[in-house]
Amino acid sequence: MSAGHATEVCPGIWSVRLPIPNASPDHVLVYAVEAREGLILIDTGFKTEECRRTLEAGLASFGARVRDVYGIVATHLHPDHYGLAGTLQEQSGAWLGMHVVDAALVPAWYHDQEALNSATSEWLRALGAPGVARQGLAEAMRPWDPDVPLPNRLLADGERLEYAYGMLKVCHTPGHTPGHIVLVARDAVLVGDHVLRGISPFLSTLLDPSDDPLGGFLAALADERLPVGALVLPGHGRPFRTLGERMTELRSHHDRRLAEIAIAVSTGDEPKTAWEVAQDVHWFRPWDELDLFSQRIALGETHAHLLHLERSGLVDAVNDDPYRWTRR
Numbered sequence: 001m002s003a004g005h006a007t008e009v010c011p012g013i014w015s016v017r018l019p020i021p022n023a024s025p026d027h028v029l030v031y032a033v034e035a036r037e038g039l040i041l042i043d044t045g046f047k048t049e050e051c052r053r054t055l056e057a058g059l060a061s062f063g064a065r066v067r068d069v070y071g072i073v074a075t076h077l078h079p080d081h082y083g084l085a086g087t088l089q090e091q092s093g094a095w096l097g098m099h100v101v102d103a104a105l106v107p108a109w110y111h112d113q114e115a116l117n118s119a120t121s122e123w124l125r126a127l128g129a130p131g132v133a134r135q136g137l138a139e140a141m142r143p144w145d146p147d148v149p150l151p152n153r154l155l156a157d158g159e160r161l162e163y164a165y166g167m168l169k170v171c172h173t174p175g176h177t178p179g180h181i182v183l184v185a186r187d188a189v190l191v192g193d194h195v196l197r198g199i200s201p202f203l204s205t206l207l208d209p210s211d212d213p214l215g216g217f218l219a220a221l222a223d224e225r226l227p228v229g230a231l232v233l234p235g236h237g238r239p240f241r242t243l244g245e246r247m248t249e250l251r252s253h254h255d256r257r258l259a260e261i262a263i264a265v266s267t268g269d270e271p272k273t274a275w276e277v278a279q280d281v282h283w284f285r286p287w288d289e290l291d292l293f294s295q296r297i298a299l300g301e302t303h304a305h306l307l308h309l310e311r312s313g314l315v316d317a318v319n320d321d322p323y324r325w326t327r328r
Helices: 049-060 085-092 100-111 113-126 131-139 213-221 243-266 274-278 292-311
Strands: 007-010 013-019 027-035 038-042 069-073 095-099 153-155 160-163 166-172 181-184 188-192 231-234 315-318 324-327
Touching: 007 231, 013 049, 027 049, 027 069, 027 160, 027 231, 069 085, 095 100, 100 113, 100 153, 113 131, 131 292, 213 243, 213 292, 243 274, 243 292, 243 324, 274 292, 292 315
Parallel strands: 038 069, 069 095, 095 153, 188 231
Antiparallel strands: 007 013, 013 027, 027 038, 160 166, 166 181, 181 188, 315 324
8 A cells, every 4th residue: 555545445435544754653544434425534644744745645546635524533642643633624624523531631642741741750750760761751752743623523432423335333442542442334443553463552551541541451352342354444554354363362462461560570579660560571672672762652551561460459559659569
């Protein structure tokens, strides 16, 4: 699938590949869904001129324009899926929809950078990140654009959106973000970042209102409304048809990670911070070789697993400064 050219991946649904600069994966997939009133865009890409031009070229390749868009659905609030929403909304007058939980987090993530930096610094301190690393870790985030708009349509679990070949059913699938959603179509399921091939979507506890993001993610993987035999249209990577198999792989991955973290907590005589536990976990490369952004993701993943182990009765949190964890 080349950038700037749309592919009809199933009846009434077109896919456009947009670039993500200096990142892996290096692209995000936006889906244009045909409906009676025009097009519904599922996700938008980053707010860059290159993304805007590439999306326009992709729509033009099947005879459409941005002004044909009457609705925009963001599967979640990350900037590669939501960043261009304001620009597209201005050009088309489209409504902008997002699950109510992620919509409530937009101001905290985008509009008040000073408060976000403060919350991030406090989160890192509570997890035991040393002061010398805290500033770099706090800054290890792709820029968030403060000009992104608030959604003007709040989507709820079970809601249905009409399109040319039936209904898009909204399924709340928390984990990657607290308000992540999947859309089930007649012939396909648009999964955003909930289930990806070859990638385990990262989980984080920063500004997550739940006390067990991993538990929410595992429950969403078991959601029987997701058609395991349907064509899977992911936010990154090629479409595939092995949704059930991939969800089983992800559950097994997290089972192994939970066991590894439980062992890391119990090794040694003293309770450990999340920062210390994270360094004992096997990531895709050794801890000292991870860049700051990857260390930050790994720290959030570790904390999410510790919270789940606590809910499961396997570890205890010691209310210290910073928090420490011990095997129950």
